[in-house]
Amino acid sequence: MKNTSLVTAAVAAALSTALAVATPALAQQPRVLKVQTAVPPASTTQDALKFLAERVDKITGGQLKIDALAGGAVVPPFEILDGAAKKVLDGAYGISYWWYGKSPTATLFSNTPAGIFGMDAIDFIGWVYEGGGLELWNEFYQKELKLNLVAFPSIPPSPQALGWFKRPIKDLADFRGMKCRQTGIVSQLYAKMGMAVVNMPGGEILPAAERGTIDCAEWVGGVEDLRLGLHTVWKYHYTPGMHESASVAEFAINKDVWDSLPPHHQEAIKSANSETFLRWWAKFQKQNADAIDEFTTKHGVHLLTAPPEINQAFLKTWDEFAAAEAAKNPFFKKVYESQRAYAAKVVPAKRFMFPPYNVQADHYFPPKKQ
Structure with missing residues (x-):
């Protein structure tokens, strides 16, 4: 009996230790947010969402993950905003001019068309963060359109061709x-x-x-x-x-989902969006350069x-x-x-301070005759 009691006590102690170890592990299971784009899997925009997901995963030590879904995965491509607002999705990754049918004001939050008042993508980001644009963006979604969303600027998929x-x-x-x-x-x-x-x-x-x-x-x-x-x-x-000429995309997340995230996870999403803007933009320019070369050298395209x-x-x-x-x-x-x-101050000053791109480009790489 004594030996049996000892065995029983040892088993109980082992189970207690196992539960003590397992409980924190269960409590720390990563949270996964479903975020969908409106584009095909092969799109560079989908590449950007995947990069954003990777950064969020690493910044949070794996505690917050984004399931980067392509267009049509959960809802039809151009229903992603409503899907996020209604919590069918946790977030939508797109560009605000797609919602022009809800209100023409939507296009202004994509710096489209014409790079509003001549602002390039960086000028526009400046307006968003330094000129009150982010507050207006969220006022537009939450109060004007009555959508339960929080939005942030994301990648700059421009300039686009005629x-x-x-x-x-x-x-x-x-x-x-x-x-x-x-x-x-x-x-x-x-x-x-x-x-x-x-x-x-x-x-x-x-x-x-x-x-x-x-x-x-x-x-x-x-x-x-x-x-x-x-x-x-x-x-x-x-x-x-x-x-x-200088459009900027958006990351929109359901407001209830956003409010439920701890502050350090909110900051991780903000930081990952900013990093994605820069890293994807740089990669996009190189990809475009390679594509332009391929158009002419392999496919006989007239670039005009x-x-x-x-x-x-x-x-x-x-x-x-x-x-x-x-x-x-x-x-x-x-x-x-x-x-x-905002543009009235930034655009003229930038034109004064920045040398025209063509000055150095023409010196080192003179344009070819068409």
């Missing part, structure tokens, strides 16, 4: 009447300029081009267009475009400069649209005037 064309274009007259794939507010602006716009998701562009049902298309440019395969149908590629008349007409059309929208939409006006005030 597009791909089945034939050369030399001026605005050539541009008019062409049936071209465009989306969102850009489609409205180009329609005002005389283009016959067709709205379709990215996955439908190449088949439409192959069938000849569209004459031209805007997607992104560089590596994204190479992956989509537009060069296999059309050989005239024009840059730059003003419609997305967009007729200035087209971009000038676009800027004028946007200014007219924005002025009209500000006159009837108080919140649009509030955001637009905030951006104007």
